[in-house]
Amino acid sequence: MDFDADRALRLAHDTFEIEAQAVLGLRARLGEPFARAVQMILGIPGRVVVMGMGKSGHVSRKIAATLASTGTPAMFVHPAEASHGDLGMITKGDLLLAVSNSGEVEELVPVLPVVKRLGVPMIALTGGLKSTLARHADVVLDSGVEKEACPHNLAPTASTTAQMALGDALAVALLDARGFAPEDFARSHPGGSLGRKLLTLVGDVMRTGDAVPKVQPHAPFSALMREMGAKGIGASAVVDAEGHLVGIFTAGDLRRHVERGTDLRESVARDIMNPSPRTLRAGQMAVEAAQVMEQTRVTLLFVVDEHGHLVGTVNANDLLRAKVI
Known part of the structure; x- marks a missing residue:
């Protein structure tokens, strides 16, 4: 034909x-x-x-x-x-x-x-x-x-x-x-992209326990670097004796201190940390974490409870694995 x-x-x-x-x-x-x-x-x-x-x-x-x-x-x-x-x-x-x-x-x-x-x-x-x-x-x-x-x-x-x-x-x-509403649609489509974005909480994807890098304020620079290297996410939380998050130190902070000529060998965590880290709550939507990361150009956020205690951390890779982004 x-x-x-x-x-x-x-x-x-x-x-x-x-x-x-x-x-x-x-x-x-x-x-x-x-x-x-x-x-x-x-x-x-x-x-x-x-x-x-x-x-x-x-x-x-x-x-x-x-x-x-x-x-x-x-x-x-x-x-x-x-x-x-x-x-x-x-x-x-x-x-x-x-x-x-x-x-x-x-x-x-x-x-x-x-x-x-x-x-x-x-x-x-x-x-x-x-x-x-x-x-x-x-x-x-x-x-x-x-x-x-x-x-x-x-x-x-x-x-x-x-x-x-x-x-x-x-x-x-x-x-x-x-x-x-969109939230209702998401509940009937938990396997779809909208469902994941509207139903997945920070608490569902965050790292907890020993997977969270943390040191106390008096920890020497060498201990801080070992903790960052061991946990492999390019940052560490700084917490007080009660577990409250009081600061953060990242690979970006390290680079900035080196560029300024800071003598890090004798430094302790409280001297070089960022004392005002951005934080999340476990009950927030994971998509909110993605939005904060995009707006602030960071790739990692720590999670605290209502009293400021460190409970977890989430980074961009965690959100990618959960298909939130």
Whole structure:
């Protein structure tokens, strides 16, 4: 078969145009039924059960996943399996969101009267406004399109794009109505980059115990350097007898003292330390540590408790390993 590159590009452009128009067409038809659908979902004590067959089934799975990850408990139930026992997953207090372009899918239609008898409210997302599905539904969301992007007007393309867009619109309206915040999103996405940034605390990534370099104020310069070398992070805390952080000495401080000609051989920690180190609390977000490091151009911060006792340290490498930065 000869490949026609120009035709392929033309069809791609046509697909974008047809599907864009399909989505824009939804906006003109959106009105009171959409608001009622959002209100219905907000009012149920249970879950949104999303159901669809074929390509609409794939869209339904995505809608259920998007709802669940944005604060609306939801699940997908396969309509064919529903007729063979999975209807038991739907209970009073749930709501059915049924997705079908025609509204006459043979696997879905037999389930509808049973759902109605359960007293479960139903929202139809369909292009068949006079279909069996539409007649059973309490609210009908019109997802109809003028034509598919498929050149034969057969393969579900524009219609599934419209369904997906309506599902996303529902999810966005619901998350806003629920006051769903980025922190809530992070809790349902702990493995993602946003989850790590919004859920990881300094205490989760900091070094503690013997891994924290520290000396007392009277420690000689030689002991200070041995502690820095042994812990391998280019700095040491200076703590008093009660464990309060009173200063910090870094490789940068060493360089500056050498440039000034300071005689370090007879020095003790209190004479050469920086007495005003920047600190963190273990309960702060790790991303805050990254921001402080960036703003102050340091690569290490010490962590203290509410009384100023040294409890840990965190450096840029620790944040990189935790994928916070």
